[in-house]
Amino acid sequence: MSHYGFLELAQQHPVHTRLGGLVGLLAGDALGVPYEFHSAQELPACHAIEMQPLAGFPRSHTGVPIGTWSDDGAQALCLLATLVEHGKFSLVDFADRLLRWLDHGYLAVDGRVFDVGIQTADALDNLRDGVPPRESGGGEVMDNGNGSLMRCLPLALLHVGPDSALVRDAHLQSLPTHAHPRSQVACAFYCLVATGYLQGLAEPWASADSRLETVYKSWPDAREGGKYLRELDVLRAFPKHDAPRGTGYVLDTIWSARRALEASTFEDVVRAAVSLGNDTDTTACVAGGLAGIRFGLGGIPARWLKQLRGFDIVEPFVSAFLGTTAE
Numbered sequence: 394m395s396h397y398g399f400l401e402l403a404q405q406h407p408v409h410t411r412l413g414g415l416v417g418l419l420a421g422d423a424l425g426v427p428y429e430f431h432s433a434q435e436l437p438a439c440h441a442i443e444m445q446p447l448a449g450f451p452r453s454h455t456g457v458p459i460g461t462w463s464d465d466g467a468q469a470l471c472l473l474a475t476l477v478e479h480g481k482f483s484l485v486d487f488a489d490r491l492l493r494w495l496d497h498g499y500l501a502v503d504g505r506v507f508d509v510g511i512q513t514a515d516a517l518d519n520l521r522d523g524v525p526p527r528e529s530g531g532g533e534v535m536d537n538g539n540g541s542l543m544r545c546l547p548l549a550l551l552h553v554g555p556d557s558a559l560v561r562d563a564h565l566q567s568l569p570t571h572a573h574p575r576s577q578v579a580c581a582f583y584c585l586v587a588t589g590y591l592q593g594l595a596e597p598w599a600s601a602d603s604r605l606e607t608v609y610k611s612w613p614d615a616r617e618g619g620k621y622l623r624e625l626d627v628l629r630a631f632p633k634h635d636a637p638r639g640t641g642y643v644l645d646t647i648w649s650a651r652r653a654l655e656a657s658t659f660e661d662v663v664r665a666a667v668s669l670g671n672d673t674d675t676t677a678c679v680a681g682g683l684a685g686i687r688f689g690l691g692g693i694p695a696r697w698l699k700q701l702r703g704f705d706i707v708e709p710f711v712s713a714f715l716g717t718t719a720e
Contacts, residue, residue: 399698402711407691410591411550412714417685418469418546418678419707420697421663422462425674427452429463429508433639433670442664444700454507460700463508465678468544470500470710472566476551477713482562488526488569492517502703508674510641513540516570530572537575539646541567543675545580546682549587551714559584560608571643578624579643581605583679590686598651602629639669639676646672650680659684659692 399416406412427446428436430453437447445459446452454463471490475483490499495517498504512531519529530536545563552559563581571577585604589597602625609621628644637649653666653676662684666677685693 398704399693399701399707400695402704403690403693403695403698406715408689410686410689412711413685413688413690413692414546414550414587414591414682415469415473415685415707415711415714416690416698416701417659417663417688417693418682419462419466419703420693420701421666421677421679421681421684422466422543422674423460423701424663424681424697425667425677426454426457426461426463426508427459428667428670428673429453431670431673433668436668436670436673439661439664439668442667444697457505457507458503458702460697460702461502462678462701462703463674464494464506464510464513464540465543465675466703467494467499467501467506468540469547469678470706472544473547473551473710474500476547477710482548482565484526484565484568487566488520488529491569492520496521500706502706510538510540512536512538513570520569526569528568528572530568530570532572534573534575536571536573537579537643538571538641539579539643539672539675539679541571541576542579542583542643542646543678545584546587549584549591552584552588556585556588556604557608557611559588560605574620574624575627576643578605578621578628579647581608582625582628583647587683587686590683637669639666639671639673641672641675646676646679649676650683653677653680654683654687659688660694660697 475487493499498506516530548562560581563584564577567577567580585601586597589600594600631644632648637652639649649669653662656662656665663677663681666680667673
């Protein structure tokens with residue numbers, strides 16, 4: 394490729410929705426990094442949220458250069474690398490890449506890992522100790538952080554085939570770190586929402602809900618399908634009882650992103666996601682991936698593309714992306 398950065402990529406492919414999803418994920422993550430762990434009340438006004446925070450703001454991860462994605466983006470790229478290099482999802486290969494990320498900075502900007510969730514770190518310790526990836530992730534109800542949700546978008550971006558196959562892969566990629574059925578359902582739901590945006594559906598969220606229910610009802614093991622249908626009901630009920638708060642709980646992340654996507658531009662979506670506070674990089678990553686699909690690569694502000702680091706890491710995968718996917 395003859396590109397020299399994310400801005401040049403956007404100028405050459407402004408309406409590319411799949412690339413928009415990938416870069417939107419990375420840009421949202423990077424935007425949220427300096428604001429992580431702050432409450433909504435501690436953040437600047439929504440219109441003032443930028444890659445470079447206002448002077449005097451006590452930003453998180455002070456030693457990390459502006460425009461750097463975190464664990465969210467690196468793990469999503471681990472998944473993308475598996476899909477591109479194997480032509481399908483490989484659980485063993487993906488788990489190995491997650492360990493390479495944590496232990497050696499694989500696909501992290503500057504080769505530096507500066508942020509990792511507690512549940513993910515514990516699960517990857519299990520992997521390192523020889524526990525199979527189907528069994529290494531936490532399976533208790535309190536293990537439903539957003540660590541597998543934040544990385545699963547590449548499955549939707551490269552998916553070809555029936556919904557059932559995408560749902561299965563979304564479940565599988567969650568297992569190494571987050572094995573509870575709730576996390577698996579959240580990942581499957583999010584991937585189906587993404588394909589709804591890719592297809593230009595008027596109601597991608599409602600469509601994902603009904604399509605996921607159909608998949609679970611079609612599974613031959615009624616008991617297994619019933620388990621996931623119950624968790625789908627839990628996902629559906631969340632916004633009836635809790636306002637989106639941008640926390641690290643997987644269902645809060647889903648519905649916080651949904652709230653942010655009520656905005657009418659990419660910029661306003663990810664700013665709204667960050668403005669919820671708390672787990673700002675992940676909320677903006679999850680919302681930014683969908684917003685990148687919705688508005689295309691050219692919808693991401695040029696100033697943020699200029700500040701976004703790590704194009705050299707992404708470039709080999711972008712080449713494969715352009716060669717194997719349509720706009």
